[in-house]
Amino acid sequence: LIPIMNGDVIDYDExxxxxxxxxxxxxINSLVTKPxxxxxxxxFLWILQANGYDPLLPKGLQTAQAENGILLAWMLIPAILLTLSWIVMRWYPLAGKQWEKIKEQLAIIHDEKERLALQKLQAKMTD
Known part of the structure; x- marks a missing residue:
């Protein structure tokens, strides 16, 4: 969702x-995303370690606690975070009729910028 939202934020900023x-x-996105x-x-690794995961054990021989740690880190925590994200997104302001009006205004602005750029290019070519 973030790349899609970035486009909206850039348009709103414009x-x-x-x-x-x-x-x-x-x-800024890279500065936040990479860390x-x-x-x-x-x-993820801390949760595995805290639940007794042993990477040296053969496949299928982890303790029940380690298996639960894997499920916790791999499924439960991401599901909780996804649910929280969904709740927050219900108040995402760049949507609806008002946002559509802004997008229409931006389309007009972009068309005008393109027209002016083409005029400048044509003027340079005729000089």
């Missing part, structure tokens, strides 16, 4: 400021 700042938003991925992986 509507408010008149500037297109995709590069800035992509940089978040590292933390998620560390949390």
């Amino acid at each position: 509507q408010r400021t008149g500037l297109r700042r995709e590069g800035m938003y992509a940089g 978040a991925i590292s933390l998620a992986q560390a949390a």
